[in-house]
Amino acid sequence: LKVAVLGLGYIGLPTAAVIARTGAQVLGVDVTPSVVDTVNSGRVHIEEVDLDGLVSGVVARGTLRASLAIEPADVFVIAVPTPFDEDRAPNIGYVLRAATTIATVLKRGDLVILESTSPVGTTEKVAELLAQLRPDLKVPGHSAEGADIAIAYCPERVLPGRILIELIDNDRVIGGITPRCARKALGFYRRFVRGACVTTTSRAAEMTKLAENAYRDVNIAYANELSMLAGTMGVDVWEVIRLANRHPRVNILQPGPGVGGHCIAVDPWFLVAAAPERARLIRTAREVNDSKVDFVIAGAAELIERTPGRVALLGLAFKANIDDFRESPAVKVAAALAHRFGNRVDVVEPYASVLPSAFDGTAAALVDVDTALEQCATFVILVDHDLFRSIPAQERAGKHVYDARGIWPDQPAPAPVAPRLVA
Ligand code: SAJ
Numbered sequence: 001l002k003v004a005v006l007g008l009g010y011i012g013l014p015t016a017a018v019i020a021r022t023g024a025q026v027l028g029v030d031v032t033p034s035v036v037d038t039v040n041s042g043r044v045h046i047e048e049v050d051l052d053g054l055v056s057g058v059v060a061r062g063t064l065r066a067s068l069a070i071e072p073a074d075v076f077v078i079a080v081p082t083p084f085d086e087d088r089a090p091n092i093g094y095v096l097r098a099a100t101t102i103a104t105v106l107k108r109g110d111l112v113i114l115e116s117t118s119p120v121g122t123t124e125k126v127a128e129l130l131a132q133l134r135p136d137l138k139v140p141g142h143s144a145e146g147a148d149i150a151i152a153y154c155p156e157r158v159l160p161g162r163i164l165i166e167l168i169d170n171d172r173v174i175g176g177i178t179p180r181c182a183r184k185a186l187g188f189y190r191r192f193v194r195g196a197c198v199t200t201t202s203r204a205a206e207m208t209k210l211a212e213n214a215y216r217d218v219n220i221a222y223a224n225e226l227s228m229l230a231g232t233m234g235v236d237v238w239e240v241i242r243l244a245n246r247h248p249r250v251n252i253l254q255p256g257p258g259v260g261g262h263c264i265a266v267d268p269w270f271l272v273a274a275a276p277e278r279a280r281l282i283r284t285a286r287e288v289n290d291s292k293v294d295f296v297i298a299g300a301a302e303l304i305e306r307t308p309g310r311v312a313l314l315g316l317a318f319k320a321n322i323d324d325f326r327e328s329p330a331v332k333v334a335a336a337l338a339h340r341f342g343n344r345v346d347v348v349e350p351y352a353s354v355l356p357s358a359f360d361g362t363a364a365a366l367v368d369v370d371t372a373l374e375q376c377a378t379f380v381i382l383v384d385h386d387l388f389r390s391i392p393a394q395e396r397a398g399k400h401v402y403d404a405r406g407i408w409p410d411q412p413a414p415a416p417v418a419p420r421l422v423a
Helices: 012-021 033-040 051-061 093-103 122-133 163-169 179-189 202-233 237-244 267-274 280-306 329-344 369-375
Strands: 002-006 025-029 064-067 075-078 111-114 150-153 172-176 197-201 310-314 345-348 376-381 400-403
Touching: 002 012, 002 093, 012 025, 012 051, 012 064, 012 075, 012 163, 033 051, 033 064, 051 064, 051 163, 075 093, 093 111, 093 122, 111 122, 111 179, 122 150, 122 202, 150 179, 150 202, 172 179, 172 202, 179 197, 197 202, 202 237, 202 267, 202 280, 267 280, 280 329, 280 376, 280 400, 310 329, 310 369, 329 345, 329 376, 345 369, 369 376
Parallel strands: 002 025, 002 075, 025 064, 075 111, 111 150, 172 197, 310 345, 310 376, 376 400
Antiparallel strands: 150 172
16 A cells, blocks of 8 residues: 655654554655655654654655655545634645645545645535546546545544554544545554544534534633633632532633644634634634733733742743644743843743744743752743642742642742732
């Protein structure tokens, strides 16, 4: 079996490597020459648990190879980004460009799979484009008498940090342009997926992916709204959530400095864009989560203004224990505070070797956690890295703390200047 994976990013590269491990001949196609060179030398350009070992193994065995150019294959997997434009309209340009590339080598019997998170109807647009570009092939949904190729939408659902485990163990939703397309894609995923593979239409699969991420966004927004409410009532939101979650049917998520990453903060807008007047809850949840960034900036700034001495900003990653700073609310909060209090600010981020460009023009410095504990009087916690959680109460006694992640519930209050604030 020959498989071409288009897009060697956070999803495409692990997917290509996992398929190559099954013995299939995999070609990874990317538009960035450095990515192609890195993969061909058996190395990785992204951080993901165990990915380096897997990639070096399959490249050495010759089952994974990268290239700037497409080649004929039996299965094509599209895993390119689907960002949104300035006006939050989804941009499927990279998907259509990938489909155009595939059209140049497509032949009878091939299977084309879209994995990128996409607005509902995108897979049908891919089919339409292939039908236009290859009038010699019968395209499903476009040909009255059967089809020469199969087209399906199969969203990735993996969690960064657990990608190689979840690629295998998660259930997969497989949406065909026709039931026959779905069955063909099912046969492909069964090669490497241990979870259940459930077939449906491409439109239902597209909406399912968006619904999953919007669900999480709405639930995080609920936690973030509670945290903003609790502050005005003088109640510790973390305690309230712990207590409420003792109810057998309540499971409130954790407040934070906002929602980051490339998925949860983006995908709900694809649903809003489809029918703005009918997506009121989803839009509001997005707005609540975005507003949490400003709420945390204001709360932390208020504490920093009241307290003398140096300030440690703990964490820049978009979530705990990863080195991914994309769309990170922690970066937004920390950079805003660094611009305002620059010469007093130290940043601690064990997963960064330099400060991101958002800090350009500030006097903020990157220090390790021990240095921060020695020289800073005020701590602003933005990411719940295990390293920060593990600092015992006696080492942080006397510190003024603004804890946007609730990781130090036992923080001794440094009376009298500033009682501990909750996010
Ligand atoms: N967050 C909170 N409080 C919580 C949980 C998360 O503030 O209780 C924040 C995180 O700190 C982070 C953001 O939300 O900033 C998103 O993190 P996440 O762990 O919820 O999700 P992602 O973006 O790493 O991955 C999500 C996953 N989707 C769901 O859980 C429904 C993953 O399964 C998807 O594959 C991925 O999006 C994707 O690629 O779409």
